[in-house]
Amino acid sequence: MAKYFDVHPDNPQPRTIRTVADSVRAGALIAYPTDSCFALGCRLGSHDGVNRIRSIRDLDERHHFTLVCQNFAQLGQFVQIGNDVFRAIKAATPGRYTFILPATKEVPRKLLHPKKKTVGVRIPDHVVTQALLAELGEPLLSSTLLLPDEDEPLTQGWEIKERLDHVVDAVVDSGDCGTEPTTVVDFSGPEPEVVRQGAGDPARFM
Known part of the structure; x- marks a missing residue:
């Protein structure tokens, strides 16, 4: 059964955040809130976590996983980024965008x-995601908590606990976090391409 953590949305309890971070370090797969939907998350090097996310969401190898980072310095360790792209992304973060x-x-x-x-x-x-990332000291490997054959991501912590009780290790709930996934912008080509319009305003990249 998944552990359930009720976290204050504005002042997350440090002890609870430490407990969740410790479980991630130990290999746990968690469901956690972001500024754009709940997400599934695990440690970057967790092969088991990756396989479990693929299984829960029925994903193929072409799916882009997301590294959810605390800040720009951390993000820069994992992606190659030129000056123009740096400025464009810097102006839009933190926020409801995913960049490829x-x-x-x-x-x-x-x-x-x-x-x-x-x-x-x-x-x-x-606030809660940032507190968890700060305590963890590394990105969370993540994917939006959107189940196969469903049009909308799960948005209620109690429902996530109920439906995914035997396939995730913990549910972190801090209340409503919206139903719209991030806007996804692909910077891997010569020009930025908005590949999914979501919660972040896509106009700045079009």
């Missing part, structure tokens, strides 16, 4: 798009 960029060697091959060698990255504007 060429990955550095810090990213395990299993997480890369098989042809493009890219990975998704984002910096969320969410």
Whole structure:
């Protein structure tokens, strides 16, 4: 059964955040809130976590996983980014965007798009997520909590606990976090391409 953590949305309890971070370090797969939907998350190097996310969401190898990062300095360790792209992304973070960029060697091959060698990255504007990332000290490997054959992501912590009780290890709930996924912008080509319009305003990249 999944552990359930009720976290204050504005002042997350440090002890609870430490407990969740410790469980991630130990290999746990968690469901957690962001500024744009709940997400599934695990440690970057967790092969078991990756396989479990693929299984829960019924994903193929072409799916772009997202590294949810605490800040821009951390993000820069995992993707290759030129000056123009740097400025464009810097102006939009933290926020409800996911950016697809060429990955550095810090990213395990299993997480890369098989042809493009890219990975998704984002910096969320969410108090609880930021507290967890700060305590963890590394990105969360993540994917939106959207189940197969469903049009909308799961949005209620109690429902996530009820439906995914035997396939995730913990549910972190801090209340409503919206139903709209991030806007996804692909910076791996010569021009930015908005590949999914979501919660972030796409106009700045079009």
